[in-house]
Amino acid sequence: MSYTLRPVTHADLPAxxxxxxxxxxxxxxxxxxTTVADLEGSLFGxxxxxxxAWAGAEAVGCVGYRPDGEGTLTLNKLxxxxxxxxQGVGAALVQAVENVAAEQGFDRVLLAVSQFNLxxxxxxxxxxxxxxxxxxxxxxxPNSPQPVVLVKVTRGDPA
Numbered sequence: 001m002s003y004t005l006r007p008v009t010h011a012d013l014p015a016x017x018x019x020x021x022x023x024x025x026x027x028x029x030x031x032x033x034t035t036v037a038d039l040e041g042s043l044f045g046x047x048x049x050x051x052x053a054w055a056g057a058e059a060v061g062c063v064g065y066r067p068d069g070e071g072t073l074t075l076n077k078l079x080x081x082x083x084x085x086x087q088g089v090g091a092a093l094v095q096a097v098e099n100v101a102a103e104q105g106f107d108r109v110l111l112a113v114s115q116f117n118l119x120x121x122x123x124x125x126x127x128x129x130x131x132x133x134x135x136x137x138x139x140x141x142p143n144s145p146q147p148v149v150l151v152k153v154t155r156g157d158p159a
Contacts, residue, residue: 001055001087005096008050008062013039015059016052016077023079029116029144034077042066042076047104050077051096053089060084063093065100068138071107073100073154076139078111094127101154109154112137112147121148128152 008016017036043050043064053061061080068074075097080089101109111129113121121131129150137149 001060001084001089003053003055003060003084003087003089003092005051005053005092008043008052008064010040010044012052012059013043016043016050016062019052019059019062019081020077020079022081024082025079025114025117029114039064039077049100051093053080053084053093055084061089061093063097065097065109066139067106068110072110073097073104073106073108074137074139075109075111090123091127094124098152098154105155107153107155109152110135110137110149111151112140112149114147115145118148121150124150 013036016039020034042048045066048064048066050062050064052059061084062077063075064077065073065075075094078090078093098109111124129152132149132151135149135151137147140147
């Protein structure tokens with residue numbers, strides 16, 4: 001499958017939301033309660049953004065990011081349509097966020113995996129992310145179990 005990545009715009013919010021909802025997340029996940037208005041606040045806040053993967057006129061993947069404290073860029077809302085999995089779309093979206101982190105001088109990318117979506121951890125580990133029990137995900141939903149936090153150093157000494 002051929003696809004292209006481009007930064008998300010306000011006009012893309014419905015497509016971004018559609019991909020998220022079609023990803024097949026466990027119904028208990030707070031991701032399923034995300035609205036288009038929530039996306040606007042998350043994707044267009046100070047220093048925030050995101051990308052959509054397009055196969056022709058169809059959005060097939062999405063990812064968001066936002067600063068999370070000193071030196072950390074948080075990757076969030078990664079989703080791909082089930083029909084596109086295993087074709088490199090998710091990895092390309094993660095790489096796009098890592099590129100933003102490196103270009104903007106962030107030391108690391110942090111992400112949180114819902115307790116209802118633990119099967120995706122090996123995907124992130126293959127991309128170089130490691131579980132960090134000391135790292136804190138500042139945007140965790142207070143009504144959900146604590147997520148598993150993974151981190152990847154994007155520059156500097158990992159120590």
